[in-house]
Amino acid sequence: MKLARFAALGAAAALALTACSTNGTTDPEPKPTESSSSASEGPAEASAVTVWLAGETDTPEPAVEWLKAEAKKSLNVDVTVERIGWGDLLPKVTTSLGDATQTPDIVELGNTQVQAFTNAGGFADITGLWDSIGGKDLGLQGFVEGGTVDGKLFAAPYYSGSRVVFYNTDFVKETPKTLADLGTLAAELNTDDRSGFYLGGKDWRNGISWIFANGGQIATFENGKWVGKLSSPESIKGLEMVQQLYATGTKAPKDKDDADTWVPFNEGKSAMFIAPGWASGLIKGTNGDINFSAFALPGADGGAAPVFLGGSNIGISAKSDNMPGSEGVLKLMLSEPYQKILAEAGLGTIYPAHADLAKGDPVKEASIASAVNGVITPASPKWAAFEETKKMDELFFEIAQGGNVKDIAAKYDEILNGALN
16 A cells, blocks of 8 residues: 555544553553653664554565664664565554563554644654654655654654656646646547546545645644644635636546546546556556656645645654663654655655656656645644545535535534644
């Protein structure tokens, strides 16, 4: 399962977060755990560290090989890496993170999942480690917010995957300059058997970019509580543009989400679609069957629009029995050489200079451009559990069905106000 699907947190997993408390019983006010060790010390004797990585292939294997070799060489640590499928990750982390006999030492989580675990006390304080490698001068600062509690960092940014618009060059001869231009082009290319722009009626992870592009937001934190902002003039404009696209620019099913959006493209049933940059490897054009390229979703007034930025955070279990070794290994995973391997695979990293690696590759260049102003979901500890209720799917489904945008927005603002606080 890829980046677009990393936020599938089950309701049972949300309820089980209390397993992260120190005694395994319900803790009404669980607190994040501070680490007392220093990453620079390193273990004096050979030790072992277990790392759980999300997804079967998201972290490229060369990075894993480099990590194992470097950890053994420089830290005398034997690293064991377990790849956990996105669908299995949350239940496995929920039942293991708070148990010293089951927990891994280092865990990767999706950037919309991590708030629940940092606030539940599942991770150790790595503020000092983050500061030691550059901290505020590094990229993906939006991910820092999601991994921070009370001014301390418990889960560092790991990588990002930005959404881009893929297009069939046989149909699209000139890329649109603004979001309105994109809507016009989609309508022109829309036929009885082909979507001008493929966007499913429940595809909120891509659809919310129209909100962001017009200056809107899902929710903001005001006076100590989360407030839904779907009814703001900016968000309404974005939702109205999405609704117009549903009406005139796509043939995608109204009950379709963001999964496998490249399949209709490969079948010649769409001229454009939006997906994370890694989807380029799943397009038949890699074998010469389809001529394709990519561009950043255009903003309302030009340039690159803010899109929903997928990716991961990574942290050390508060229950790890090898804190020095874990800190040393995590520091390696956040180092420039390791992160460069991720960048070469098309992922966004914490090092801004890695953007230069994208030059000459239209997909990577579009990914970098769209990531500059990338937006993540509200940093409420309750977001992941809310997301699992599928209310965001329902919001866009109602928009796609042609309902009154202002009424729908007001309805879901009330739902957000109750769910995020």
